[in-house]
Amino acid sequence: MSQTRSERNEPTISVVIPVYEQPQLLAEALDSVMDQTIGGIEVIVVDDASDTDFKPIVNQYSDRVRLLTHDENKGAAEARNTGIDAARGEYVAFLDADDRWAPTKLEKQLEVFKREDVTLGLVYTGFVQYQLDGTEWERYPDARGEIYRDELVRDRVHPTSTVMVRWECLERTGGFDPSLPSRQDYDLWIRIADHYEVDYVDEILVDKREQPDSISKDFDRRIEGDLAVFEKVKGRAAEFGIVTRSRIFSYHHHVIGRDYGSNGKRWKALQHLGLAIIRYPFRPISWAMFVITLLGIDRNGQLLTFAKQCIR
Secondary structure (H helix, E strand, O other), rough: OOOOOOOOOOOEEEEEEEEEEOHHHHHHHHHHOOOOOOEEEEEEEEEOOOOOHHHHHHHHHHHHEEEEEOOOOEEEEEEEEHHHOOOOEEEEEEEEEEEOOOOHHHHHHHHHHHHHOOOOOEEEEEEEOOOOOOOOEEEOOOOOEOOHHHHHHOOOOOOHOOOOOEHHHHHHHHHOOOOOOOOHHHHHHHHHHOOOOOEEEEEEEEEOOOOOOOHHHHHHHHHHHHHHHHHHHHHHHEEEHHHHHHHHHHHHHHHHHHHHHOOOOOHEEEHHHHHHHHOOOOOOHHHHHHHHHHHHOOOOOHHHHHHHHOOO
């Protein structure tokens, strides 16, 4: 009988950190891993062909941190997959180089895994988002159990740095899809939720810090990712009844319309927001976004920024 990873005395948790430049941010992210309140952690830093030499930074953390390097820039999804392939832990946790963890983050997620059975595949946490304009907002988890249908209706799992996954789930469902220009995390959460239950730690345990060159600011890539994910979701939605299918389509039209609006493509935004309302007219935010776009109101103005924080 083959031994499990834990029986072979492998590390319990593999932390995967993709990085491209930003050496100071990487050091802060690594410090937050070293401050974790449990042992049995290995860290895999994947350099996605940076000009920066990360060896001096990584070498400060002894053999607890391994550095893998891509010969060419392949994107964060491929970098995370490289880390997954090298991981020896029973669980894999993801940390972006510009984010930081609270000291108890991994310990509390591991406690959730230990009290559940193997049907549990993913545990996520709450987070606080720090914006470039100095504002911040918090988001707590609210979805657990068999959430596959709910995840198709609306992304319920939080960003990558909040997530810990059982390694066998990644072996079964595959890693991040590098063909997607964006939203690779949402696509993976869908695949995991299709086969496993999801749970959470109901605390803010991750600091997310927006960067000027973040993918969230590249609306062309965001829209390409939105459209590509929607195509993948359409096949999955076919197995549900008309009401659920309409809610799924409505959500994705809303996201696409929102991002077209952010990219200044007003007519495209109105088309998709209108479809979101037609498909499922009971989502107030779609109506609000349609009116805002129709009237040409600045979505980044102070009044709407305040309103969005209240809605969250």
